[in-house]
Amino acid sequence: MGRVLDGKVAIVTGAAGPMGLAAAQALAADGARLALVDLPGARLDAAAQALGGDGAPFACDLAQPEAAAALAQRVTDALGRVDILVNNAGVLSNAKSQATDYNEWRRVLAVNLDAAFLLARAVIPAMKERRWGRIINTSSLASKTGGLTAGTAYSVSKGALSALTFSLARELAAHGVTVNAIAPAYVRTPMVTEQLTESQRQALLAQIPVGRFCEPEEFGHAVRFLAAPLSGFITGEVLDLNGGLQMD
Numbered sequence: 001m002g003r004v005l006d007g008k009v010a011i012v013t014g015a016a017g018p019m020g021l022a023a024a025q026a027l028a029a030d031g032a033r034l035a036l037v038d039l040p041g042a043r044l045d046a047a048a049q050a051l052g053g054d055g056a057p058f059a060c061d062l063a064q065p066e067a068a069a070a071l072a073q074r075v076t077d078a079l080g081r082v083d084i085l086v087n088n089a090g091v092l093s094n095a096k097s098q099a100t101d102y103n104e105w106r107r108v109l110a111v112n113l114d115a116a117f118l119l120a121r122a123v124i125p126a127m128k129e130r131r132w133g134r135i136i137n138t139s140s141l142a143s144k145t146g147g148l149t150a151g152t153a154y155s156v157s158k159g160a161l162s163a164l165t166f167s168l169a170r171e172l173a174a175h176g177v178t179v180n181a182i183a184p185a186y187v188r189t190p191m192v193t194e195q196l197t198e199s200q201r202q203a204l205l206a207q208i209p210v211g212r213f214c215e216p217e218e219f220g221h222a223v224r225f226l227a228a229p230l231s232g233f234i235t236g237e238v239l240d241l242n243g244g245l246q247m248d
């Protein structure tokens, strides 16, 4: 029996990280071929190896606007098309306003927001032409809370990414292209395990009703769900993935 994403090509950015890799593997399980995008290096090569024949590495520094804008064409030249875009690359900053200079602000916004916009803009025309597409953005609980531990630039970048999700969803709804976001909180990745102190981790665990951190595979499952053909009536949604930390 065919799989629901057979014949589809998906770009996953930040694919060398645990969440991006889990998303790529979940989409591959449904039949998609993957363009795995991340900074050049051994982690990206390892991600491509983990995907086997289902994924090809595309080294790219998404902080460079020209490189981000050109990426969709690189993928289309190599894999023939782009049906699914998962904007998942991100950089964390825990600096609050007074510790955030302009360079830090731009560093975070460039990757978390600008690259997502530039990539989406590049893939949209062909998606509209085929009347099918999925854009899935990795936002964050920080977009709603102001950042429990996350800093100013990061929280703003994720809030703007949710707003970009709404704007594109409205623009593209009539063209068969859905645009959604996932707002995770505290997925068990180096962002959580290395960038928080042990006392911060314990305090957070005490607050999360589910009583544990999120697993990358649970994020991958959410991506797979939103990418599925049967999710075509869901657009402009920001799907919470936070173990009940915030209910709204």
Ligand SMILES: NC(=O)c1ccc[n+]([C@@H]2O[C@H](COP(=O)([O-])OP(=O)(O)OC[C@H]3O[C@@H](n4cnc5c(N)ncnc54)[C@H](O)[C@@H]3O)[C@@H](O)[C@H]2O)c1
Residues within 6 Å of the ligand: 013, 014, 015, 016, 017, 018, 019, 020, 037, 038, 039, 060, 061, 062, 063, 064, 088, 089, 090, 091, 092, 111, 138, 139, 140, 141, 183, 184, 185, 186, 187, 188, 189, 190, 191, 192
């Ligand atoms: N870990 C969490 O608890 C959590 C919570 C909410 C949201 N998120 C978001 O989930 C996404 C994935 O996070 P993660 O925890 O897997 O982090 P991670 O740091 O392991 O992965 C992020 C990936 O993005 C890549 N990246 C960073 N800058 C890049 C650039 N300039 N060009 C290309 N690639 C670049 C990194 O190399 C890395 O592989 C991020 O957008 C993050 O903000 C994570």
